[in-house]
Amino acid sequence: MLRLxxxxxxxxVAHAKRDHPDEACGIVAGPEGxxxxxxxxPMINAAGSPTFYEFDSSELLALYKEMWAKDEEPVVIYHSHTATEAYPSRTDIGLANExxxxxxLVSTREHGNSDGPVEFRSxxxxxxxVTEEPVEVVEQLTESA
Incomplete structure (x- = not known):
């Protein structure tokens, strides 16, 4: 289960809506283990594409160096789909190396960057x-949550 x-x-969600019609991408880091x-x-989609995302290699390297220095790891790796459901594509699956x-995945296909709900899946x-898991959104994370 993912707890956020x-x-x-x-x-x-705001990042996905802001970057629509291009795919958004980013990482949520956390303490190692x-x-x-x-x-x-939030990261830059170096592909600048509505159908594909690519982390900027220098930005990603700098982030990994920062995470290593802080004893962090990527807990969440996210991106948006602008015209399809929030399910990993064959390309997404091939890129999943953590x-x-x-x-x-956040799908903005229904409302784009306008108000309205998104499809948010983990x-x-x-x-x-690929195994889907439940997502629990809590007011704030605690040691026991």
């Missing part, structure tokens, strides 16, 4: 095997 605080959930998604980092991460992707 409301502020992080809202920030991911904790599975606590605590630090939202077996411990939650892969979040998956574990390990060796090409």
């Amino acid at each position: 605080d409301q502020a992080t959930y809202d920030a991911i 904790s599975d606590a998604a605590t630090r939202h980092v 077996p411990g991460a939650h892969y979040v 998956y574990r992707i390990i060796d090409g095997d």
Whole structure:
């Protein structure tokens, strides 16, 4: 199960809506080994595409160096789909190389960057095997939550 605080959930959704009609992408980092998604980092979609996302390699390298220095890891890796459901494409599955991460997809296909709900789903992707998991949004993360 993926557990997110409301502020992080809202920030991911806002990023997906803001970048629509292009796909948005980003990471939520957390303390190594904790599975606590605590630090939202919106990234640039270097592809600038409505059908594909690509992390900017220099931005991603800088983020990984920062995470290593802070004993963090990517807890959530997210991107948006602008015209299709929030389910990993074959390309998304091929790019999933963090077996411990939650892969979040946000579909903005229904309302774009206008007000209205989005489809927000999380998956574990390990060796090409996709498993959907529940998402729980809480007011704020605590040690026991």
